[in-house]
Each structure stands twice: as C-alpha cells, then as structure tokens.
Amino acid sequence: MEPLWQDESARRGLHEDELVIDIAGFEGPLDLLLHLARSQRVDLSRISVLALAEQYIAFVERARSIRIELAADYLVMAAWLAYLKSRLLIPQQAKDEGPSGEELASALAYRLKRLEAMRDAATKLVNRNRLGRDIFVRGAPEHILTERKSEYEASLYDLLTAYATLRQREAITQVTIERRHVWSLGDARLILARMVGSLDDWTALDHFLIRYMTSPQERATAIASSFAASLEMVREGQLEIRQEGAFTPIYLRRGPNPIDAATLAEMEAARG
C-alpha cells in the first residue's frame, strides 16, 4: 500500500507533548479532534465525547501556555467544547428548549465518523489500480476520436482559467493590500451568534471568549468588537445581557427574538 500522505507516520507516532508543537500538522480542529478520538482506541460511536472535549481543551491550553499561535478556529472549537462540556455535566432544565448535551455530543460524534469515513474512502481510492501506474492504455492509438460536433477542443476548465486570469490581470494593477489585525464587528457577531444561539441560561460567555479565542495581543480588539456586536444583538432582541457592576463579568443569554438556524446559516454564508 502506498503511504497516503507523507507526514502520516511521523504524525501518528507523536506523543502528546509533541502534539502541541506540531499543531501546524493538523488540518483544523476537527482533524485534531479526530486524532484525539482515535487515541481513545474505541469505535468512534462509543467514544466519550466528554473525555474528548476535556482532552481538546487541555491541549489548547497547553499550546497557549507555551505561546504557540493558534488559529481562531481552534479557539472557537475550544469555546464550543467548553460549552458542550457544561451542557453534558449540568442536568437539563425542564423548560430548556435548546438541544441537549447528548444531542450536541452525538452530532459531534457523527461529524467525526463522517470525516473518518471519507479519509478511509480516500485511502481506498488512491490504492486502487490506477491508470498509468497499474493499468495502461493502448500505446499506439490508431486514430483520434472526434465525437464532438466541433473540430475545436476546449474544456470548461480552460475557459474559466482564461477568464479568471484575464480579469485578474486587468484588475491587478489597482491592488491595495491590507492586513487585518482587528476583529471586525461581523466576525464578532458571527462568533457570538454561533455560541449563544441556544443558551437559555445566563452564561459568562465573554469569559470563554477571552480565555480561548484571543491571543493577548488581540484581546482588546476582541473585547471591543464582541461588546459592540453584542449591544447590536441586544437591540435586535437576539441577546440579553447582564452585568452586576463595573468590571464584573458580563453575562449573556438568548434573547426574546433569538437567531434562528436560517439566519445563522445566512450569516455564515455571508462570511463566505
């Protein structure tokens, strides 16, 4: 069997400490989660999601403690898992309409299984007998078929590449590049929407936010943007907000006019 990806063996043999260093080797939080789940060495449908969440959070904390720069995705996932953990640990309240911790956990397990299934499929695919490596075509074809009506040949890919290159060439002279070091309101709003959408109880969500989402340099912009975004969301009735006094934790919960799934999907789409 051909090794599917070169870094595989190196990666899978890593110890946990090395994992921290090798964060760049993972393709996003789900990849890391799947790796951690596999290390539980059980059928994916029987993994302990709680243990998994704890491992992941511990992992992220360790990475942060040695100041490894973590992409925002990893931190969003950490915040979400912390939330999931609390849902799993605290018994469901009677009038709570949101998804239960178990439902959230099984959704996560489903996604891990699906990703693993696709990885296996990819492995099987690449190890099939392949044309040009195991199977060969007629080396000296005697004619070229022209089944098409046109005597000209071009693929849609050629066409689109030509067009994109052309438009790019035309536009590129006016390029100005700016790097964004701030959280935009849109970013903050989407992150809040994802995390608080189903929160029934007062939750010190800014605590999660600041703890997991931001590197020290980004803290100010994160707080400013999420605060501004949360005010906007309160105005629209999507959120309720509470603070006991100056500098005390800010609590959030779902407002009377919560964001529904469709709106959230729209927001995700808009962020593209």
Next chain:
Amino acid sequence: MAEAQKILPVLPDGEDDAEEASVAPRLEREAERIAEALVFASAQPVSETYIAGRLPRGTDVGSVMARLKSRYAGSGVNLVQVADHWAFRTAADLSFVVQTEEQEVRKLSRAALEVLAIIAYHQPVTRAEIEDIRGVQTSKGTLDVLMEAGWVRFRGRRRSPGRPVTFGTTRDFLDHFGLEEIRDLPGIEELKGAGLLSGRVPSSLNIPVPVGEDEFSDNEDPITQMDLEELGLLTPKAEEDD
C-alpha cells in the same frame, strides 16, 4: 444461399433452421469485430452511441459489447466499461510487467485526495458542504488541482438560496481509478446505509465551522509592484493577438 447449404452439414448442430441461424452469428461476429476495432484503435474510452453509429442499424450494442468483454476476460488486455463508454486496458494483475518508464501518476496532497473523495462520494456537492465535512476551509488551489487533473468539474447549481455551484467527478476520474460507474466506489453502499453520505447534521446542532477569508495556511506574501513587473504583468500591452 447455395454456399450456405454446402457448409451446413459441417456445422456441429445441423438443425433445420440452420440457414438463418448461420447468418445471424456471422453478422454478430462482424459487429463484434467492428466494435473491437473501434475501441482498440483509440486510447480514450469510446462512447456506446459512437459505436452504435458504426454498426448495422438495429444491432444490440449492449450485447455485442458484453460478448466482446467476456471474450477478453482472461486475456492480457481487458475490455472495460467507463460510464457509457468502452476502452481496452491492460489487465491489472500484469502491472508488474508493463511498467513503462514515462509512467507518472499525479501525486495528490492529502487535502486534495480528501476533497476528491468527498466530491466522489457526495456528488453533487457544494464547496460549503465539502468544508462542513472536513471542518476546514478548502485552500485555494486544491479544487484547482483536481479540475486541472480533469477529475473534478463544475456540475451545476444547487436549487437553494444563493444557487451555489455544485461539483462532481468526470469520466476521466472513473477511467483513472478503474471504476465503471460512481456506484462502484469502494464501500459506497455501506456508507449510504450508515447514513454517512446523506445524513445532514440538524442545523440547530451547529458545530463551529471556520470563518471565511482568514487564510492561515496561506503563507504567500502580498504581491508587490516589483513582483508584478518581474512577472511581466505590468509591461505595456501592445496589440498582442493571434
């Protein structure tokens, strides 16, 4: 006719209607020969309709090809079906002898391979769905590589808000991986049965998916004016047109 009569006694099963029967097999064999010549002469898979167009009107192409396929079954060269096309290919078990020097199979990155598998098993599939499954953004160029290889194509558009473009695989993909049709993908039935291909996570159970446009994997530097000049992109354009 007279000739056919003469030959008849020699045939193993000399039945009464042998006269008709002796013509039909000859025509059938002739159809097989034509189909064989057509497909054998081409390196690319040949469509069944193309073959049909070259056979006597009314010939059952399907059965001609089936007979031809079984005729080649044990040979060093096999007749294989690729979607509704046919091609001759060397037998897989002989790969060790046929190794040619110039053979070069595209080496795909792990990400590209994963995306390819997802497109193959989930098609038609949108980019957002691919990213939902992988939990990461598809880096630019991954889809590009697959399209350039000729394995992935734009299929159409989803009839949903925003009409997102959908992706699917091509006939070249089937040909390359030795598949007759998409249903032959390894394990696809089991995956379907397990609900891993159709099942959507209810959107209320949203798990965070990466936000757009931050390209962490992107280690390119911004293009500078000087780069552009180096690349010849800013030289004045004359009337280049061929």
Next chain:
Amino acid sequence: MAEAQKILPVLPDGEDDAEEASVAPRLEREAERIAEALVFASAQPVSETYIAGRLPRGTDVGSVMARLKSRYAGSGVNLVQVADHWAFRTAADLSFVVQTEEQEVRKLSRAALEVLAIIAYHQPVTRAEIEDIRGVQTSKGTLDVLMEAGWVRFRGRRRSPGRPVTFGTTRDFLDHFGLEEIRDLPGIEELKGAGLLSGRVPSSLNIPVPVGEDEFSDNEDPITQMDLEELGLLTPKAEEDD
C-alpha cells in the same frame, strides 16, 4: 497422488504425466497474456528480445507470438510482425471504420479562449466591449474561429449609437462545456473558491451574471434578416473557397 489417480480415468487422455501437462498450458497462457499486454501498451512495435526479457526464462517467444497471432487472426484487431517487432493493427478489412475520422481536433488559442469567455460571461456584448475588457484589439480571425466552432453567434443589436452587433453563446456552446444553462457559469465567489481567481482581487472587480439565450435585455434588439444581409452573412456564397 492418490486423488489424481482417482480422477485420471475421467480425463479424455489419461496419460501418466497429466499432472505436469495441466500446469504447462497455464504457464503458456500466462506468457501470452504478458506478451499481449506489452505489445498493447507500447507506443512502438515491440522487439521479440524485449518480450523475451519479460517472460519466464526459457520460454519460446516465437511460439508464444505465433499462438497469440492466431488467437487474434479472425478479430477486428490483428497482431502483426514488422521485421522482428510486433504490433497490433486494425484488421485491414476494417480500416474504413477507423479511418473516417482523420480530422484533428484543434486547441483553441488563448486569445480565442479569452474572447469566448468574455462573450459567455458578458453577453450580450459588443466587440468594442470585448476589446475594452481585454485591453487589446481582437483580430477578426478570433471571432471567426469561434463562430466556425459554432459556439458564438450574433445575438442582436445594442440600442445605442451605431447599433453595434452584440455577441452571445449558442446551444452548442452549452453542450460542449457541459452546462445546462448559461447562468450555471460559476460566479466570482466560486471562481475564487476553486482557486481560479486569487483571493486578492479588488472589490471593484465584478463578474456579471450572463443574460440567458433568449432573454433580450432592454437595450438590445433581436437580429433581423436585414441585419444579417448587412453583415454579409446571407450574401450568396459565390466567393467562398478563397
């Protein structure tokens, strides 16, 4: 051995060395399969010594090739010997089936691809607009090629001074590029997502949603008989073949 003894009487020719004899044909057949695959996959006729080098030591290549040749004798494809080299060729009596398609497919030039793409995305579009987008003049030949290919047509006339002719794509264009409708062409986000357009395009760049086949925009008139005559498309074809 005891078992073999039991079976022996049933065999047509119950010889003592039957056990060995049953192995030899299998090896012979295997040698034929290897030779067959080698000749098939090779771009040039294959020398007998080359084949011999890939067969089990001591195999009589000559007789292997002779058997293979007779196996193909009645087929649509023949194994032929050229000096001491071997190759597959379409049976002589079938060459008519294969030779009909001599014409070679030509690749579109980059200029033609660009013009075609602009027409597809920006239709209805005038020649001046095409040139404006490309930044170079379009040679007459380029549009001719696209018309000849059957992918581009005159659509109508712009309701503007000079009533310039507008271009659009044809049904054949959609067929060839596997599109259901012109609106299936990927938009800017999708081109970006597929890596065809880099992320660093300025926001000012917008790609229009092409206007479908038969919808006429407000400022466009359908092409008329008179227009066609004016354009010289309906003049008697006397001066053809120049």
